[in-house]
Structure formats: C-alpha cells, structure tokens
Amino acid sequence: MNLGLLLGTLGAGIGLAAGLAFNVRLARALGTPLAATLVNFVVGGVLLALLWLAGVGREGPAHLPPLWMLTGGLLGATYVTLNLIGAARLGVGVGTVAATLGQLLVALALPALGWLGQAQRLPSAAEGLSALLLLAAVALLAGDRQRAAGRPR
Template sequence: MKVLFYIAALLAGAALSVEGALYAILGESIGKLESSLYNFVVGTIILGIALLFWGKGTLSYTVKAPKWQLTGGLLGIIYLTVLVIGIPLIGVGLAMSSVVVGQLVMSMIIEHKGWLGSPMVKVRPEKIIAVFLMLVSIFLIY
C-alpha cells in the first residue's frame, strides 16, 4: 500500500512542475498575480463542488480554529506566486529543484523538533548529505 502512495506522491510532484510551467505562461498572458488568482478561484470552485458531494468535515470550525492553523492558505499563495514570477526568470527545473530542497530542509527541521504535531524524527547524517548533494545539483543546473 505504501508503494501506491510513493507513486501518487511522485505523480503529484510531476503535476506541480507542469502546473508551475502552465501558470508561468498564463502569467505572461494575463498577469502574474492574475494567474495566481485564477488558480485559486478555479481550485475553490472545484473543491466547493467536491465538498457538496463528499465533504464530511465541519467547515464552520474555521472561525474557531487557532489562527496559526489557517496560515496554510497564505503559504500556498506565496508558493504559487513565487513560481509564477520565478519560472520565466530561472526556468522550471531550477525553480522546482529549489522548491524541493526548501521542502526537504523545512521538513527535516519540523520532524527533528516535532513541530506542528509531527512525530519527532532525528536528523541523520545521510539526510544532511542528501540535502547538500541536492544543493550542489542546483548549482550544477544553474
């Protein structure tokens, strides 16, 4: 079962690269911020429809939830907008490689510290070497 998740995660990563490239092109046509807005409007409509049929949560809890838990939306906007602006400047490969390295570093810190409800996982030397090699790959791509 884990193998299916790994495959799904790889496909999702591939989809993010395609998405970033598509929205960078759209940003050149309609504007960078407008491209990001389009992404979130379309996503909101699709998720709203899906929620009508399959939603099982309590969306009204949003007003009661701790405000720090709601910052994911802001982070998503920053992520996509940086890609829309950055991909035409540095390319899809370098932008996505940089994103992956940033994700790896932050995920290692979150797990090492046990932040955000994550189980504590100590950083092993192999992980540090892997991140270092990915940083080297960014410089080689550049």
C-alpha cells in the first residue's frame, strides 16, 4: 500500500469519527442536529470547492455525470444527521461501532444483491465470520454502556 492510500484511509476514518465529535458539540448548542449537519456540509463544501479551484485533485477529462450520482451527498447528509441523533444517546464510541456494523452488513449485501452496478457475488465464509465478530463487538459495547447507565455512582 502506498503513502497516498494510507493517508486516505487515516483521513477517512479519523474524519468520520472526529467529525461526529465536532458535530455533537455544535448540535448541543444549536438545539437541532439538522442545523449542525448543515453547518458541517457548508464548511466542508466550501473547503473542497476552494481546493478544486486551486487545482488540487484534478486529473483526467471531465464528463457530465448522470443526475443519480449526485445522491451521494443526500446519503451523506442522512448519515451524518442520523448518526448525530444516535451518538447523543450512545456516546461517540458505541455510535461509531454501531454505524460500523451497518456499514459492514451493507458492504456485504451490495455485491450479494448485485446492486449499483456491482458484480453479483455471495459473501465468503471469512466475510460472514468477520461480520459476526463485529456484531459481538457492538453487543459487548452496548452491554457495557447499559451497565454503566444502570450503576449509580
């Protein structure tokens, strides 16, 4: 794996988890998760537009995309809002692992169903087992959180 990919991975993972923490704080002040997500998207969008204008990350010829490809942003906005509502109750740790479980399940289901232009392919035993391990991790964290909530201190 080259350095660019490593940085991409770190950026994506840290961006997701830390971004959630930033949003939790802002949503608390604003009193609504929708508005906090909106701020998040405006700031992120302006930053990326500036980077694009500065010529960062431009490679290859551009083709006009079909409209459905713009729905990625709607999916992202829905994710940020729902995750934010959940994390207010669960904490960032449990919130992230629970989101991870959904992420893994759909990443398995997409090729199994052959949706969104992916070649149809059933999950392997290793992939199934890895989803089970993740489910166990969510259960462990959820149980831990329930115990902590029940214990008076």
